[in-house]
Amino acid sequence: MKNKKKINVFDPEITQQDIASVTKVLKQKELTGIYSNTNLKFEREFAKYCDSKYGISLTNCTSALYLAIHILKLKPGSEILISSCTNIATALACYHNDCIPIPVDSDFDTWNLDEKKITKLITKKTKAIIAVHFLGNPAQMKKLKKICKKYNLYLIEDSAEAHGSQINKKKVGSFSDIACFSFYSNKTITSGEGGMIVTKNKKFYDMLKLYSNVGFSRKRFVHYIPGFNLRYTAIQGALAYSQFKRINIIINKKIKIFNTYKKYLSNNKFIKFQKTEKGNKNTYWMIGILNISKKINKNYLMKKLKSKGIETRSFFLPINRQPCFKEIFKNKNISNPVSDFLWDNGLYLPSSHNLKKKILNMFVMKLTKFIILNENRLFYFC
Numbered sequence: 001m002k003n004k005k006k007i008n009v010f011d012p013e014i015t016q017q018d019i020a021s022v023t024k025v026l027k028q029k030e031l032t033g034i035y036s037n038t039n040l041k042f043e044r045e046f047a048k049y050c051d052s053k054y055g056i057s058l059t060n061c062t063s064a065l066y067l068a069i070h071i072l073k074l075k076p077g078s079e080i081l082i083s084s085c086t087n088i089a090t091a092l093a094c095y096h097n098d099c100i101p102i103p104v105d106s107d108f109d110t111w112n113l114d115e116k117k118i119t120k121l122i123t124k125k126t127k128a129i130i131a132v133h134f135l136g137n138p139a140q141m142k143k144l145k146k147i148c149k150k151y152n153l154y155l156i157e158d159s160a161e162a163h164g165s166q167i168n169k170k171k172v173g174s175f176s177d178i179a180c181f182s183f184y185s186n187k188t189i190t191s192g193e194g195g196m197i198v199t200k201n202k203k204f205y206d207m208l209k210l211y212s213n214v215g216f217s218r219k220r221f222v223h224y225i226p227g228f229n230l231r232y233t234a235i236q237g238a239l240a241y242s243q244f245k246r247i248n249i250i251i252n253k254k255i256k257i258f259n260t261y262k263k264y265l266s267n268n269k270f271i272k273f274q275k276t277e278k279g280n281k282n283t284y285w286m287i288g289i290l291n292i293s294k295k296i297n298k299n300y301l302m303k304k305l306k307s308k309g310i311e312t313r314s315f316f317l318p319i320n321r322q323p324c325f326k327e328i329f330k331n332k333n334i335s336n337p338v339s340d341f342l343w344d345n346g347l348y349l350p351s352s353h354n355l356k357k358k359i360l361n362m363f364v365m366k367l368t369k370f371i372i373l374n375e376n377r378l379f380y381f382c
């Protein structure tokens with residue numbers, strides 16, 4: 001079937017200004033980020049935007065998370081509590097540092113890690129918590145901060161999906177020891193691949209800079225610490241920085257799209273939206289819904305929408321169910337029923353900030369009709 005009007009889950013936006021910014025650094029032969037004014041400016045401004053202090057740009061958010069844990073120098077076998085409903089990156093960052101990721105179940109309404117389920121998971125080996133702001137919805141940072149203080153744990157924010165999200169008018173990225181952002185091609189702002197760490201801690205900043213640049217010391221080519229090469233190029237920096245300059249416009253459009261979906265679909269009793277806590281600002285990196293119809297399963301719904309040219313996407317397979325960690329969870333009795341439910345029933349709707357209203361309305365109409373007709377056992381698709 002021809003899909004003339006195919007609607008993608010996400011389409012990146014590259015403007016003429018973005019192209020001009022990249023061309024400019026190329027013409028100046030500003031290539032690596034390490035000597036790049038563009039990247040320095042981006043780091044400073046991005047950290048400030050996050051109500052934080054220091055920014056370190058690097059290759060991607062997966063390595064940002066890896067490095068964030070690495071500089072904490074935790075003992076092998078240390079446990080790190082993480083959101084179970086997350087990108088594999090959060091868990092890999094623990095695993096490759098010889099730490100054990102312990103997935104915390106999700107909250108049924110906010111879809112973030114359920115802080116009420118944390119204390120019973122804390123053991124002598126627990127050293128840190130990584131909270132994900134899932135889909136742009138701020139996690140319970142104030143409560144998590146209290147827990148971390150009480151049990152002497154580090155707190156890391158995986159903010160890969162939450163550029164600009166806020167808790168009581170303060171940006172996410174400012175509530176933890178170290179916060180990591182992603183500029184992957186479908187993220188709120190992008191350079192294809194890329195990431196940024198923000199921190200208020202000067203000691204962490206110095207270490208992160210050093211470790212991400214092979215541990216270069218003042219004495220050229222004499223290395224006192226074994227670092228990594230996680231450098232971000234100026235070409236990527238120029239693209240992400242150009243997008244960063246319009247980040248508030250992008251976010252406002254995302255919020256508008258969410259509001260349109262909500263307006264048309266909130267009286268559909270088979271669809272459940274993500275709940276944003278009072279006082280928080282969700283920036284809706286992706287707009288997710290739970291299909292809570294008993295008669296239609298998620299995969300069937302996704303297949304039918306696809307046949308009509310509408311792309312949707314599943315949430316992440318929760319960490320507790322990832323085959324690559326089967327061995328390490330074997331004797332751990334980990335159960336994350338809410339995350340399992342989110343996986344079984346959650347899907348992202350088309351969420352590009354440049355999605356046209358007309359297309360959005362058409363989609364909403366199709367989805368509503370489909371669900372209602374199927375609930376009435378009339379297997380018909382408009």
Ligand SMILES: *Cc1c(COP(=O)(O)O)cnc(C)c1O
Nearest residue numbers: 060061062087089160182183184
């Ligand atoms: C995208 C994403 C990452 C990984 O980011 P990369 O820049 O692709 O490495 C990590 N965590 C979460 C929650 C993400 O959504």
